[in-house]
Amino acid sequence: MDLGVFIQILVWGIYAGCIYILLAIGLNLIFGVMKVVNFAHGELLMLGAYATFWIYTFSGLNPYLVIPLAMIILAIVGVFIERLCFRPIMGTGKLNEIFLSLGLIYLFQNLAAVFWTTDSRSIHSPYSDVSITLGSINLPVDYIIIIVITAICLIALQLFMKKATLGRAMRATSQNREAATLMGINVERMDMLSFALGAAFAATAGSLCLITGQMVNPYVGSIPAIEAFAVVIIGGLGSIPGAIIAGLTLGIAENIVPLFMQYSVGLLGLEMSFSAWKDTIAFIILIIVLVIRPTGIFGEKEE
Amino acid sequence: MKYGILIAVLAVSLLVAGCVEQPKETQQGVEEIRIGVVAPLTGGASTTGTDMWQAAVLAADEINAQGGVLVNGTYLKVKLFKGDTETSREGGVKVVTKLITNDEVDFLIGGFSSGITYADQVVAAEHKVPFIITGASSPIITRRDDIDTSYFFHHCPTTDDYPDSTLLFVDEIVKPLIDERYNFPENRTLRLGVIYQDSKYGEGVYDGIKKAIEEHNLNMEIVSAEKFKMSETDFRTPLTVMKAANPDVVYPAAFLNEQALIVSQGRRDVGLDTIYLSVECNDDTDYYTGVEKWGEYSIQESRFGPYVIPAGPISSAVVKFKADFENKWGAPPSMMGASTYEGVYIAAEAIKNLGGTLDKEEIRASLAELEIPQIIEVMQNGVITFSPDYRESKFDLYMEQLIWNETVGETRPKIVWPDSVKETDFVLPDWYKPGGP
Numbered sequence: 001m002d003l004g005v006f007i008q009i010l011v012w013g014i015y016a017g018c019i020y021i022l023l024a025i026g027l028n029l030i031f032g033v034m035k036v037v038n039f040a041h042g043e044l045l046m047l048g049a050y051a052t053f054w055i056y057t058f059s060g061l062n063p064y065l066v067i068p069l070a071m072i073i074l075a076i077v078g079v080f081i082e083r084l085c086f087r088p089i090m091g092t093g094k095l096n097e098i099f100l101s102l103g104l105i106y107l108f109q110n111l112a113a114v115f116w117t118t119d120s121r122s123i124h125s126p127y128s129d130v131s132i133t134l135g136s137i138n139l140p141v142d143y144i145i146i147i148v149i150t151a152i153c154l155i156a157l158q159l160f161m162k163k164a165t166l167g168r169a170m171r172a173t174s175q176n177r178e179a180a181t182l183m184g185i186n187v188e189r190m191d192m193l194s195f196a197l198g199a200a201f202a203a204t205a206g207s208l209c210l211i212t213g214q215m216v217n218p219y220v221g222s223i224p225a226i227e228a229f230a231v232v233i234i235g236g237l238g239s240i241p242g243a244i245i246a247g248l249t250l251g252i253a254e255n256i257v258p259l260f261m262q263y264s265v266g267l268l269g270l271e272m273s274f275s276a277w278k279d280t281i282a283f284i285i286l287i288i289v290l291v292i293r294p295t296g297i298f299g300e301k302e303e
Numbered sequence: 304m305k306y307g308i309l310i311a312v313l314a315v316s317l318l319v320a321g322c323v324e325q326p327k328e329t330q331q332g333v334e335e336i337r338i339g340v341v342a343p344l345t346g347g348a349s350t351t352g353t354d355m356w357q358a359a360v361l362a363a364d365e366i367n368a369q370g371g372v373l374v375n376g377t378y379l380k381v382k383l384f385k386g387d388t389e390t391s392r393e394g395g396v397k398v399v400t401k402l403i404t405n406d407e408v409d410f411l412i413g414g415f416s417s418g419i420t421y422a423d424q425v426v427a428a429e430h431k432v433p434f435i436i437t438g439a440s441s442p443i444i445t446r447r448d449d450i451d452t453s454y455f456f457h458h459c460p461t462t463d464d465y466p467d468s469t470l471l472f473v474d475e476i477v478k479p480l481i482d483e484r485y486n487f488p489e490n491r492t493l494r495l496g497v498i499y500q501d502s503k504y505g506e507g508v509y510d511g512i513k514k515a516i517e518e519h520n521l522n523m524e525i526v527s528a529e530k531f532k533m534s535e536t537d538f539r540t541p542l543t544v545m546k547a548a549n550p551d552v553v554y555p556a557a558f559l560n561e562q563a564l565i566v567s568q569g570r571r572d573v574g575l576d577t578i579y580l581s582v583e584c585n586d587d588t589d590y591y592t593g594v595e596k597w598g599e600y601s602i603q604e605s606r607f608g609p610y611v612i613p614a615g616p617i618s619s620a621v622v623k624f625k626a627d628f629e630n631k632w633g634a635p636p637s638m639m640g641a642s643t644y645e646g647v648y649i650a651a652e653a654i655k656n657l658g659g660t661l662d663k664e665e666i667r668a669s670l671a672e673l674e675i676p677q678i679i680e681v682m683q684n685g686v687i688t689f690s691p692d693y694r695e696s697k698f699d700l701y702m703e704q705l706i707w708n709e710t711v712g713e714t715r716p717k718i719v720w721p722d723s724v725k726e727t728d729f730v731l732p733d734w735y736k737p738g739g740p
Contacts, residue, residue, distance in 0.1 A: 002547055005543055005544065005547045008543050008573075009539075009540050009543055009544075012537070012539040012540050012543070012572075013540075015539075016537060113345075113349070117350070118347075118349045118350045119350060119589055120559070120560050120563075120589055120593055121592075122563075122592070122593050122595070124595060128571055129571075131574070138572070138573065138574045140571060140572050143572070209536075212572075213564060213567045213568060213571065213572075214536050214564065215560050215563065215564070215593050217560070219346075219347050220536075223534060223536070255539075255540045258540065259540065259544060262544070271528070273528055273529045273530040273541070275529050275530055275531050275540065275541040275544075276501040276530045276531050276532045276535075278532065278535075279532065
């Protein structure tokens with residue numbers, strides 16, 4: 001196997017991992033604080049991508065500069081979802097929360113189709129022509145920017161959670177909601193904040209996908225959301241470090257493992273493509289992790 | 304009490320349903336031709352499905368504006384019924400059952416996606432309802448032997464037809480230019496990369512490629528074949544693997560969104576600067592927008608596109624159809640819309656020959672013997688007729704090359720093959736990189 005091809009594919013794996021991490025962290029923030037699994041998280045990615053698309057289209061700004069605006073818009077959307085949908089049913093049973101979030105998938109997809117049609121839309125990165133070439137490896141600048149943006153998001157989140165009063169209050173709420181309430185923390189405000197941050201991270205993921213040439217349509221969020229759920233379960237529900245490690249592992253494994261499989265059967269004289277096995281590989285990893293460690297890599301047993 | 308109300312509501316509903324007059328036939332005989340349009344009106348392929356429905360409505364309106372279909376001195380109106388497959392196999396089965404048992408349609412027209420049609424045609428076969436398939440490309444639709452396919456009539460090119468024409472074009476036009484520019488010997492074998500969807504459609508095109516190479520004894524070899532899952536959005540890894548195999552030409556068998564990403568990721572991210580071929584379903588306005596400048600100089604196989612009108616006897620009919628469609632619906636028609644529009648006319652012509660009956664076996668026989676002039680797509684020998692073996696109509700396909708248009712900021716297609724409809728010569732771009740020696 002050519003080393004250049006291997007390194008090139010490793011880069012694609014890290015890129016895919018970045019998108020998974022951003023989505024999975026949002027899911028984990030919401031689950032950590034509210035103990036709610038938001039199945040409509042992929043739709044927040046879709047709305048974030050649309051927000052970037054429309055702001056970019058009307059303003060003509062550099063699409064990377066548009067991302068903070070899309071994050072703010074989606075944070076507001078997240079607050080509305082929490083206030084209007086999840087808060088009224090909190091504590092009424094897990095089944096209600098699950099069906100509510102499943103219902104939101106169809107609601108957001110259909111609303112997007114009504115408002116913006118099912119046509120696919122794309123934007124053009126100003127750096128799409130710029131690449132760094134190292135031997136046989138081609139590194140488009142857009143992907144380097146995406147890896148840097150993801151790292152900045154993660155560092156900012158870490159600083160917020162460790163240093164800021166609100167961040168510490170969120171951590172306290174996620175560790176013990178009742179004790180946090182007794183300590184005077186407004187846990188409902190923490191719910192809103194977790195949804196706002198989760199939606200903002202999803203908006204970042206959606207915007208970065210769009211900038212790298214993915215087309216946005218009302219149904220674009222479904223597949224990344226499934227991958228993000230796998231990341232969350234592998235890393236451990238509610239664990240931010242778990243999401244980072246699992247996201248990178250999954251992104252790299254999905255891209256590298258098919259190559260190894262193809263190479264291995266090639267040694268046997270067979271020609272087969274395993275590129276369509278990406279999701280299968282993700283779920284094989286998920287099954288292995290669950291069998292060995294049912295709570296995920298960094299998950300903790302519920303008391 | 305609760306159950307009492309429920310039973311009362313049910314009883315009243317049944318009574319009302321029984322009293323409603325069914326308009327299909329009166330005591331005097333047939334009043335209308337009932338056609339079910341099977342298309343994905345919601346879900347992932349709803350843009351195409353809506354277009355198919357709108358084209359069918361346009362055809363029905365045109366026929367009805369003339370009074371209807373003249374049968375035995377009486378005019379029968381065409382009445383369409385919406386059949387939304389929801390872009391799923393289950394949805395297709397459900398809606399075809401509803402169209403047949405509830406709406407009692409005489410014909411089914413449409414059927415986008417081979418996978419969905421493969422599932423829902425079973426219902427049509429059981430009830431022996433004639434189905435003019437205008438959107439599913441796998442030849443298996445009329446060739447499978449586990450059901451009675453004699454009621455299915457395939458009015459769109461199959462996955463065998465696409466590669467046949469496309470590779471003949473590559474052999475005749477592209478290969479000599481590559482050989483000439485790079486001083487390759489004439490007998491050098493052209494290196495073909497194939498990236499195809501993991502579906503009946505994708506596998507059908509891949510099989511068609513192998514068949515075309517063998518049947519026409521083309522000097523080509525497949526040096527890389529990569530499979531991907533339907534709706535995939537990340538093609539960087541398979542394209543990187545493909546680049547390492549040094550193909551001269553890359554042939555994706557993909558849907559619109561996938562094709563645009565394959566071309567853009569291939570050229571921008573992977574640096575696979577080659578000639579990309581494209582299956583006809585991507586000849587759509589959305590594709591030209593989505594593929595951006597990366598699609599420049601790629602090849603689009605087609606039979607009906609938004610931006611070209613092939614020269615010849617049908618050009619005025621195409622112009623009129625496009626204008627009427629755009630006036631009625633505010634957007635240009637797509638290829639699937641064009642064949643569905645023709646499907647309604649084919650159904651009307653089949654009925655004309657029957658002398659007033661809507662017996663389904665007689666409709667089937669009439670369709671099997673049908674021979675009418677081409678309408679808005681170029682047909683082989685200028686006529687629409689179904690082959691006696693697998694009931695397939697045969698189209699004359701043409702190749703377009705995408706050329707950058709500064710005014711609109713997108714690429715636009717120009718027909719480069721065959722000579723009978725050619726607008727300009729094929730160009731091998733300066734940035735093109737050939738495969739291995």
